Amino acid sequence: MSTDKQKTRKKVIAVGGAKGGIGKSIFAVNLALLLSSVGRTVIIDLDLGGANLHLYLGETHLRWNINDFLNRKIATLQEALVQSRYGVRLIGGDSSQLGSANINFSLKLKLLKAIQQIDADYVILDLGGDTSYNMLDFFLASDCGIVLTTCDPASYLDAYNFIKVSLFRKLNLLLGSNSGNEISKNISLKRLVHEATLSPNGSRVKTINELLKRIQETHPHELPIIRKAMSGFTPYLVINRVRDERRTE
Ligand SMILES: Nc1ncnc2c1ncn2[C@@H]1O[C@H](COP(=O)(O)OP(=O)(O)O)[C@@H](O)[C@H]1O
Ligand SMILES: [Mg+2]
The missing domain is CATH 3.40.50.300 (P-loop containing nucleotide triphosphate hydrolases)
Structure with a gap:
């Protein structure tokens, strides 16, 4: 109730x-x-x-x-x-x-x-x-x-990108030092998400699925937490x- x-x-x-x-x-x-x-x-x-x-x-x-x-x-x-x-x-x-x-x-x-x-x-x-x-x-x-x-096309491309980068931003905030979340203490996951979504050095992912695949390969135990955060979006x-x-x- x-x-x-x-x-x-x-x-x-x-x-x-x-x-x-x-x-x-x-x-x-x-x-x-x-x-x-x-x-x-x-x-x-x-x-x-x-x-x-x-x-x-x-x-x-x-x-x-x-x-x-x-x-x-x-x-x-x-x-x-x-x-x-x-x-x-x-x-x-x-x-x-x-x-x-x-x-x-x-x-x-x-x-x-x-x-x-x-x-x-x-x-x-x-x-x-x-x-x-x-x-x-x-x-x-x-x-x-x-x-x-x-x-x-120009509008729906922008809408797609807005949704994608909003989710990237949400994940970076979740893993940010000020978030207070337990998962933010996982430095290697933090680095992976940061590099995959922000890095200019060629390691960036293009899609959400690519990011999930990368997390699955390197941090399978944390994947459910990331998926849960995503499902709230x-x-x-x-x-x-x-x-x-x-x-x-
Ligand atoms: N469905 C619609 N039918 C008629 N005019 C519309 C419609 N949607 C937007 N407009 C017109 O398009 C122009 C831009 O709309 P606006 O709401 O200011 O766009 P945005 O906030 O995305 O910059 C305005 O003149 C608005 O009246
Ligand atoms: Mg406006």
Whole structure:
């Protein structure tokens, strides 16, 4: 039986995809509008380099935005919340300043912590169209990840790569020294995953299956833990702008 705490737990949903202009923001806004009919919903513009989400909710001017929180002009992210005319509450961004997309590690942690503290039933993260570590970490911080694509090869190639590198990033974080996981003490496995997913020296793997094969050969006892971590990674794929359903197969 679920406890009250579980019942009221906030759900963070990230909408990503490694290409711009494919409908991530419009989808995220529509999802937020739908969810606002069943629970208190906040949508956040995490496309730090191309923040325009506020326009989709009819807001042309934001008094405060995410960057003001990161630059300490406001003390809490909550202060940047705007009640849009459509019911959804919004935290917008501002990409007009040089460097606003390149937030450092500690600012990213500050932002992620503040997102977890938002008082809402649903928090939708509208991500930018790239595979930077910041974007992957926003995606991985969610309870539910949605990857958008269109039927264009450039878009589904990017969606595939976004999913693949997100999983690579997840495994590297799992094995990272700060993860607190027992498996992170296995130095040779850590090195193998690091080299297979990051190394520029030719030992990189191209696919998840190749990585699993390599782990199976060298660290068979750890394979179940890696598989378990992978099985917890279940992003949804949404195909936008479908004109001919046969192209979705
Ligand atoms: N299914 C759709 N039907 C009509 N227009 C769409 C659809 N999806 C996206 N668009 C339009 O495409 C443009 C880019 O969408 P946007 O959501 O800003 O993309 P992204 O956030 O991926 O950069 C916008 O003008 C949006 O209204
Ligand atoms: Mg967008």
